[in-house]
Amino acid sequence: MREFSRRGALGLGLGAAAAVGVAGCSAGDQAGKGALGPIGKGGKKSGEPSGPPAKLIGDGSTADTGPQPRQPAKPVPLQPGETPPQFVVFSWDGAGEVGNGLFPRFLKVAKDHGAAMTFFLSGLYLLPESKKSLYRPPNNPVGASDIGYLTDGHVRETIKNVRQAWLDGHEIGTHFNGHFCGGSGSVERWTGADWQDEIDQAVSFVTKWKTNTGFTDLEPLPFDYSKELVGARTPCLKGQDNLLPTAQKLGWRYDASSPGGVQAWPDKKQGIWDLPLQGLPFPGHSFEVLSMDYNILANQSGNTTRGVPANYPGWRTQATGTYLNGFRRAYETNRAPLFIGNHFEQWNGGIYMDAVEEALKSMSDKKDVRLVSFRQFVDWLDVQDPKVLTKLRSLQPGQSPTGGWKTFLTSA
Template sequence: MGELSRRSVLTAATTAALGSAVAGCSDTLQQPRSVAGASGTAAAGKRKVRIIGDASTADTGAQPNQPHAVPLEPGETPPQFVIFSWDGAGETDAALFSRFLKVAEDHDAKMTFFLSGIFLLPEAKRKLYLPPHHAPGASAIGYLTDAHIRATLEQLTKAWNAGHEIGTHFNGHFCGAGGVREWSPEDWDSEIEQAIKFVMTWKTNTGFTDLPPLPFDYRKELIGGRAPCLEGQRNLLPTAAKRGWKYDASSPGGMQMWPSKREGVWDYPLQAIPFPGHTFEVLSMDYNIMANQNGGNPKGDPTKFDAWRTQATESYKAGFDRTYHTNRAPYFVGNHLETWNGGIYMDAVEQFIQQIAGTPDTRLVSFRQFTEWQEAQDPAVLRKLRTLDPGHGPTEGWKQFLGTPGPAAPTTAPPPAGTPAHA
């Protein structure tokens, strides 16, 4: 499941330049009104099931274990949202998908799993994939074994029933020259349609007739994704908007600010966060931390693993502390289910979650859930939140700042070309 490193861009935060890079728990038993009241918690076996197509998927009704989003009251402090997402989510012998489902369960967290569509397509059927501008079956990432496809299907069912989001990481992960950054809106539409098809026809393609269907209609479930290597968003957005997607997490980088929309789609970038021991900042993703530690080598010097693990954990925590104590911007943390450098980045994410578990007003949610919260808010409140710079809270305090709607804030422009990034 290794992914290729390619280049993209990120602008520095207001007071720090980024370092070099080659290229998102809470006391949810007492959630505040802003994210509270789980609904749809009936077990899948008790819900009405409508089989779809070849029985690879089924409509089982509303997703279980979802919070109910309500507007902030005037003067209320916003919750601190933390959104963890996983690129190319699949279950291999490393069992990282199942590991983080357990971590999420332990801390009452919800996450977004960006599934690569070809992870449900057997390699023997690889030529069913027709990637734009590439030969049939071509892919910059590997296909899963049959056993790993089975394991991935099991984890996808568990994830959705637990309340996690299943987004998309598209299919072939083509970066750089000839890759997704050169794709047209029509190319993206083809890629998305194929990703959906592979999810909704896995029984036909695998022959695994002994497995139950996935418990969701992916045509309805899919409302956002993250493009390979954070490239190609400009031409992806028109297609996402046309398909009715709510958000896109493919931005090449941003700052810890409240998000805005681009072409009618919520733009959720990875963020520049403090990097302990350095004056520059790093993107909030495991690969970019690794790239700044050893140039992106996933098999680095084992004698440095402990120090790198600690640095990664502290970097995630520093990003959380900055926004939690200031503007309360949502914190987007992106990762890959990978064992790079002995799995230290997986350890760092888990340690970070343990550190923030129980922090007052903190909500670990999926991109879908955060989007639903945003869309439940008064637009004037969101505009006012977008006036707060990274690391700066309201000088007059939240009660006065959000006591009445404020003036419209300018839409955040995409960052200029700068330091490369990766996803």
């Protein structure tokens, strides 16, 4: 289920403004200095972590294998007059491998270009449909799901790819479970207790997949999810206000669920870093579009994910241009982080997957660019001088620092 939320200048209607607040998730359409160092280049190589043997957790679905491989150097504060890095976070909602090869494709793209990403795993993608009665979604029927369930074969492939993602240095967050965006059971109506229930179930599906699937020939996920899980994105970017108190109690560090933001340096909301998708300049239009593949699609082909094929080349160019427009605006001015949301989907012939790959490649070799996960980004934020962050937040989208970076941050 996909719904539009329209707010302010970013969302006055399709074809006249951007579609804001869309998080269209589905399983194959089933119902420099002071910066984090380069990711994936140098450091530990992909594969089994070195160190002590894995310590199995619970039924052996997960294991404590020690520090995560392929992590950047410990972040340090910006020095007076130093230019901030240009952070870019590519994230994936759902993170299920549904047989289209997109999960392994982007693991390879990330490795080839020294990128870390965040995978917001839907807990249901590790639960076989034959066991759907185990899922008791808040305010919805037992076993209900607006994204359906994966086949057993796709559950297997998802487990393998999530495992490899962590070993490659990527973050595993959560996209919760059933993805309810409308009606009386919408996540928009959930209480803090409802969110806690949903989170507990999502964690259970990730940490008990061996029991639930009966698979005995797969290696455990190589992380302790109770420690790994520090952030999320809600379905359709709804329900953040009631989620945040629960997230704070759980010790989460950020949330990526705000229904539309701008390219400015982030702040905290209820003690949690608020990292919203952002309005980006949309080529050929006077309005901005939210930095997610489905929002671009909605402004190109409306409510269909299979538009007229003759339009695909132009739409692909437009989608790529959107990401690169946002990147250049930040990179050349206020250096605000760029957050891009995606789905492993072949919508409109797969043009959005091609667009994000092309954009990532174009960004990766630029000076001061850091392609990081959300967790790595907040690691950097947390060691900065609060006065420096306040100064950075004073810059509006597209606003360059007065007098240049040497002068601007020296006065912070």
